[in-house]
Amino acid sequence: MTAIPSSRADCAALDRADPLAPLRARFRLPPGVIYLDGNSLGALPADTPTRVADAVEQQWGRQLIRSWNSAGWVDLPQRIGAKIATLIGADADEVVAADATSVNLFKLLSAALQMRAQRRVILSEAGNFPTDLYVAQGLIAQLGGRHELKLVERDALPAAIDDSVAVVMLTQVDYRTGSRLDLPAITHAAHAAGALMLWDLAHSAGAFPVELNAAGADFAVGCGYKYLNGGPGAPAFLYVARRHQAAFAQPLSGWMGHAAPFAFETGYRPATGVARYLCGTPPVLSMVALEAGLDTLLDAAPLGGLAALWRKALALTALFGERAAALGAAHGLHRVTPLSDAQRGSQISFSLPDGDAAYAVVQALIERGVIGDFRAPDILRFGFAPAYLRYVDAWDAAEQLGAVLADGVWRDERFRTRQAVT
Amino acid sequence: MTAIPSSRADCAALDRADPLAPLRARFRLPPGVIYLDGNSLGALPADTPTRVADAVEQQWGRQLIRSWNSAGWVDLPQRIGAKIATLIGADADEVVAADATSVNLFKLLSAALQMRAQRRVILSEAGNFPTDLYVAQGLIAQLGGRHELKLVERDALPAAIDDSVAVVMLTQVDYRTGSRLDLPAITHAAHAAGALMLWDLAHSAGAFPVELNAAGADFAVGCGYKYLNGGPGAPAFLYVARRHQAAFAQPLSGWMGHAAPFAFETGYRPATGVARYLCGTPPVLSMVALEAGLDTLLDAAPLGGLAALWRKALALTALFGERAAALGAAHGLHRVTPLSDAQRGSQISFSLPDGDAAYAVVQALIERGVIGDFRAPDILRFGFAPAYLRYVDAWDAAEQLGAVLADGVWRDERFRTRQAVT
Numbered sequence: 001m002t003a004i005p006s007s008r009a010d011c012a013a014l015d016r017a018d019p020l021a022p023l024r025a026r027f028r029l030p031p032g033v034i035y036l037d038g039n040s041l042g043a044l045p046a047d048t049p050t051r052v053a054d055a056v057e058q059q060w061g062r063q064l065i066r067s068w069n070s071a072g073w074v075d076l077p078q079r080i081g082a083k084i085a086t087l088i089g090a091d092a093d094e095v096v097a098a099d100a101t102s103v104n105l106f107k108l109l110s111a112a113l114q115m116r117a118q119r120r121v122i123l124s125e126a127g128n129f130p131t132d133l134y135v136a137q138g139l140i141a142q143l144g145g146r147h148e149l150k151l152v153e154r155d156a157l158p159a160a161i162d163d164s165v166a167v168v169m170l171t172q173v174d175y176r177t178g179s180r181l182d183l184p185a186i187t188h189a190a191h192a193a194g195a196l197m198l199w200d201l202a203h204s205a206g207a208f209p210v211e212l213n214a215a216g217a218d219f220a221v222g223c224g225y226k227y228l229n230g231g232p233g234a235p236a237f238l239y240v241a242r243r244h245q246a247a248f249a250q251p252l253s254g255w256m257g258h259a260a261p262f263a264f265e266t267g268y269r270p271a272t273g274v275a276r277y278l279c280g281t282p283p284v285l286s287m288v289a290l291e292a293g294l295d296t297l298l299d300a301a302p303l304g305g306l307a308a309l310w311r312k313a314l315a316l317t318a319l320f321g322e323r324a325a326a327l328g329a330a331h332g333l334h335r336v337t338p339l340s341d342a343q344r345g346s347q348i349s350f351s352l353p354d355g356d357a358a359y360a361v362v363q364a365l366i367e368r369g370v371i372g373d374f375r376a377p378d379i380l381r382f383g384f385a386p387a388y389l390r391y392v393d394a395w396d397a398a399e400q401l402g403a404v405l406a407d408g409v410w411r412d413e414r415f416r417t418r419q420a421v422t
Numbered sequence: 423m424t425a426i427p428s429s430r431a432d433c434a435a436l437d438r439a440d441p442l443a444p445l446r447a448r449f450r451l452p453p454g455v456i457y458l459d460g461n462s463l464g465a466l467p468a469d470t471p472t473r474v475a476d477a478v479e480q481q482w483g484r485q486l487i488r489s490w491n492s493a494g495w496v497d498l499p500q501r502i503g504a505k506i507a508t509l510i511g512a513d514a515d516e517v518v519a520a521d522a523t524s525v526n527l528f529k530l531l532s533a534a535l536q537m538r539a540q541r542r543v544i545l546s547e548a549g550n551f552p553t554d555l556y557v558a559q560g561l562i563a564q565l566g567g568r569h570e571l572k573l574v575e576r577d578a579l580p581a582a583i584d585d586s587v588a589v590v591m592l593t594q595v596d597y598r599t600g601s602r603l604d605l606p607a608i609t610h611a612a613h614a615a616g617a618l619m620l621w622d623l624a625h626s627a628g629a630f631p632v633e634l635n636a637a638g639a640d641f642a643v644g645c646g647y648k649y650l651n652g653g654p655g656a657p658a659f660l661y662v663a664r665r666h667q668a669a670f671a672q673p674l675s676g677w678m679g680h681a682a683p684f685a686f687e688t689g690y691r692p693a694t695g696v697a698r699y700l701c702g703t704p705p706v707l708s709m710v711a712l713e714a715g716l717d718t719l720l721d722a723a724p725l726g727g728l729a730a731l732w733r734k735a736l737a738l739t740a741l742f743g744e745r746a747a748a749l750g751a752a753h754g755l756h757r758v759t760p761l762s763d764a765q766r767g768s769q770i771s772f773s774l775p776d777g778d779a780a781y782a783v784v785q786a787l788i789e790r791g792v793i794g795d796f797r798a799p800d801i802l803r804f805g806f807a808p809a810y811l812r813y814v815d816a817w818d819a820a821e822q823l824g825a826v827l828a829d830g831v832w833r834d835e836r837f838r839t840r841q842a843v844t
Contacts, residue, residue, distance in 0.1 A: 030484045037487045044483035052478050052707065053471060060654055061466035062452045064793060065459045068843035073654055075842075100702025102676030103525060110564060126688055131677035131702065134690040138675030142532060142564070151688065176686075225703070232482055232495055232706035253560030254524030255553035262844045264598075264798050266548055266573065268556040280522025280553065281647070283708035284654035285474065371486060376686050420497075421490035422684045 004319050011319070011391035020303055020312055020386065026296050027229075027388040034393045034400075036372045039203055039347050039383025042229030045296040048289055055288040076287040077235075077256075077278055083294045084228070084237050087306055088201060088220065089211035094239050096274045097290060098282060101202060101221050101236040105135045107250040107277060108219040108238060109167065112196045113139070113147060114249060116166035119195070123165045126151040129175050132200055136169065154179070158189055165195040167219075172210070173203035173345030176379050178337035180204075180345045184215040191216065202226060205237070206297055207346040207385075208310040212239060219244075227346070227385060228297065230290030238277055245274070254279035300387065312386035313346045320382060320394040321348040327402025336379065347383040354378070356416065361404055363415035370400045374422050426741050433741070433813035442725050442734055442808065448718050449651075449810040456815045456822075458794040461625055461769050461805025464651030467718040470711055477710040498709040499657075499678075499700055505716045506650070506659050509728055510623060510642065511633035516661055518696045519712060520704065523624060523643050523658040527557045529672040529699060530641040530660060531589065534618045535561070535569060536671060538588035541617070545582055546591045548573040549598065554591060554622055576601070580611055587617040589641075594632070595625035595767030598801050600759035602626075602767045606637040613638060624648060627659070628719055629768040629807075630732040634661060641666075649768070649807060650719065652712030660699055667696070676701035722809065734808035735768045742804065742816040743770040749824025758801065769805040776800070778838065783826055785837035792822045796844050 005011050015021055028044045029035060035043055059067040068074050082092035098104060109122065122136045133149065140147045152160045154174075161168060168190040173180045183199060190197040198219040204210050206227030212220055218241050224234030240248055249270070255261045256278035259269040270276035300309060317337075325335050334351045338344045352358040355378035362374040372382040382397065404410055427433045437443055450466045451457060457465055481489040490496050504514035520526060531544065544558045555571065562569045574582045576596075583590060590612040595602045605621060612619040620641040626632050628649030634642055640663050646656030662670055671692070677683045678700035681691040692698035722731060739759075747757050756773045760766045774780040777800035784796040794804040804819065826832055 028479070028483045030486070033486070035486060041482070041487045043486065044478065049475060049478050049483075053475060056466065056471050056474050056653070056711070057450070060463070061450045061471070064452070064455070064457060064465065065463045065795065066788070066793070067654065068463075069841045073843075099521065099525065100676065100704075102678075102702035103521065103674060106674055129677075130680070130683075130686050130688065133688055134675045134677060134680065137690045138673035141671070142673035231478070232489065233703045233709070235705060236702070249563070251560035251564035252525060252528055253556045254522065255551075255556060256524075258552070258556065261552075262798065262842070264552050266552065266555055268559045280524035280658070281655045282522075283657060283705040285711055286705035286708040287655070289478070289707055366488070371488075373487065376684065419491045420684070421495075 004322050005391060008392060008395050011395040014391040018312070020300070020308060021390070023300055023303070023387045024390065026299065029388060032369045034370045034397050035388070036370065036382040036384065036397055038385030039226050040373055041225055041232055042227060042293060042385060043388050045229050045293050047296060048231065048292040051292040052285060052289050055285055073284050076284065076291065077282055078274055080287060080291050080294060081237060081274060083298060084205065086298070087210070088205055088222070088239065089209065089213050090239050091213065091242065093274055094242055095237055096277050097224065097235045097237045097287065098278050099236060101223050102131045102135050103252065104221045104236050104238040105132055106139060107252050108198055108221060109136055109139050109169065111248050111250045112167035112198060112219065113143070115244070115247065116196060119164055119166035120147045121165045122147060122149045122167055122169055123160055124149065124151055124169045125154050125157060127154065127174055127176065129171050129200065129202065132169060132171060157186065161189050161193045161195060163193055165193060167196040167198050169198045169200070171200035171202060175203060176349060176375050176381070178345045178347040178349050180343055183210065187215040187217050203345050203347070207313065209306045213241070217241060224290045228290065229293030231286060231293065234286055234290040234293070235283065240277060248276060252279040256280060256282070297387065309386045313384050314341050316384045316386055316389055316391065316394045317344070317346065317348050319391065320384070320398050323395065323398035324348070324350065324401050327398060328405050331405040333405065346385070347381060349382070350380045351378045352380065357410065359418065359422070360410040360415040364404045364410040365400060368400050368404070370397045376422070426744050427813065430814060430817050433817040436813040440734070442722070442730060443812070445722055445725070445809045446812065448721065451810060454791045456792045456819045457810070458792065458804040458806065458819055460807030461648050462795055463647055463654055464649060464715060464807060465810050467651050467715050469718060470653065470714040473714040474707060474711050477707055495706050498706065498713065499704055500696055502709060502713050502716060503659060503696060505713070505720060506627065508720070509632070510627055510644070510661065511631065511635050512661050513635065513664060515696055516664055517659055518699050519646065519657045519659045519709065520700050521658060523622070523645050524553045524557050525674065526643045526658050526660040527554055528561060529674055530620055530643060531558055531561050531591065533670050533672045534589035534620060534641065535565070537666070537669065538618060541586055541588035542569045543587045544569060544571050544589055544591055545587045546571065546573055547576050547579060549576065549596055550593050551597050551622065551624065554593060558591065579608065583611050583615045583617060585615055587615060589618040589620050591620045591622070593622035593624060597625060598771060598797050598803070600767045600769040600771050602765055605632065605639070609637045609639050625767050625769070629735065631728045635663070639663060646712045650712065651715030653708060653715065656708055656712040656715070657705065662699060670698060674701040678702060678704070719809065731808045735806050736763050738806045738808055738811055738813065738816045739766070739768065739770050741813065742806070742820050745817065745820035746770070746772065746823050749820060750827050753827040755827060768807070769803060771804070772802045773800045774802065779832065781840065781844070782832040782837040786826045786832035787822060790822050790826070792819045798844070
């Protein structure tokens, strides 16, 4: 762990010496904002407006239908998938960008249950992101209730992986606590019990290097709009280890997954390559934005790429976590993110004894330009995207959190009205 | 049927007198192009670039995560759905924009089979758009093969609707021939046999007034990127008659369909309203473009709206169909679209005896700026979006088709290379 700076001046010095500092200019950040919610919606890359405008005005407006070929729209899912593959330790032909994470989870869980037809359990943890659990529940209900979604606490996971388990479905980084699972170890445990392993990389992809193939993972999904900076509701991605590709079958067998979509055959024949994971026509404008976000991240390669970004993220989160904890302890602020570098993702979360207070403190911080988010029931969550955050941002954010807690401004009524999206 | 103009001058006169003519300026059309492929990808509305740029630069770039509330991103599926509802004879709370057409078909077919659990047949026609058939096939395989996708020829449909049929799934306008089904009559026949009725409105929505509720339809899907001008791969929509809403259950139970998505509960509880048809996070940028396209169409209301547009479409297609048939008859051009106004959609399709010739003729036309498309095996397809097409366009397109057939330029090798997307 890096030594933690002990003053704002030290932070400014770190920023001046930071080889990754130029990346910040590749994003458009509003003035007066410290954005600690890139783990919910990544910031806008500077290249994205031009690339989306080009897709709208030139590709769509002028070339019209011809752009499916001339602008390569038809290849977007595979082209973007190949770029994501470099961030998650997969090969180019194992990943496609498509649909929403929830839809992709459905595809993978369906395929997994079919591949382990003699087993009846989907194993996950109670704290997994809810949509993962909801999709498993929907699939199980559809299949007539022969299967079971077994939820255990994180600590009980290893013991729960037995020969009843068809597939272990886990999100590597807990969206609330920021706790990070040991991906290779759990993958190994799943395989040792004959189960398949499905990783949700929503809070992993683009945050730190993931090594899916090195760990022998079977399936993964992930999110385009967090650390990949693909824009609001950006298409998600899915990964299928090449060894499963030929046998992979899933019920969302739309025409983009067909071996010959434009032959307009009556019967479904899955494509031989990764296209078989696709379903319907992709949302091109959102795909274009996702590709621009990815390219921005991939342009960091000469500066050390994701490994260097992750080292900086660890330093930023260590700094913010320690400083905020020190300032907030007297006000009941409790750190829920593990201290160990090996056990956490790119976020720091705290709780407060009163969930309403946690909500209000986050709103008061947002009013002061420090954007984090609240997660029910009582979590204050702060995500760190090192491509556009500075050491002084981490310092200042902690100071602001300390100030809001100390001056009690959050008790004001205006911070207590809950909105539709928190 | 309107009298068909017999000269280009007559067409120009019709354009001058056309109260819908000002709508053309609401679109950005490239110079030198007659765009007869709006049934595959609608043209770019003039308002769309600004609205998408605002969503990218202001909503995302400056407001960041706050736009889920402040820019109403969270309401986009319902807000857009309510607008689409006005075009298809549904109520605002019966339609949402979401996912791809194929994914939405899966939701509706799943729900339909569950609602008719004693029946085993999905009835469709062999010529239905392939993805509809593929999705049904995928669902049936997933459910263990207890069901059957029964495909009959269009003429045999009425007789095939019997008490084995759980759901009749049909696309109202045939994508190849442009033949239009009698939606009320077939819906009635389905109900008389105790079956549910699912309409694919891909080539209907935004082309002519559809009256789903008047016909008593149960379910529908449709496409955002054709006559709704929502942009490439725009999100699709789905309709569920209100009487089915409470009982509606489908396996793609993602978090956006939950009664309280931000309560992060462990168990799925479907939303009470139309949100229950949603699955994952919507692709916001593509949604914004779809809403801009819809608003452009809805702005035609003072000029008579969809009813007036449809009258013009019938006149344009009658003109093009008659003129092109006359010019092409000597070259084997055969009209496959019905002559009767009551039996066709907003397109005119021809076949040629040689499928390779059909493909090459379409490519030669595109080189001359008349953009239609080819549909395997032998169809030349020309779609008419009356919001941006003029009578002179229909005239000139027919002349060009006649000229290409007459001068044989399509025989050139460069028109024969098939591309990925046709």
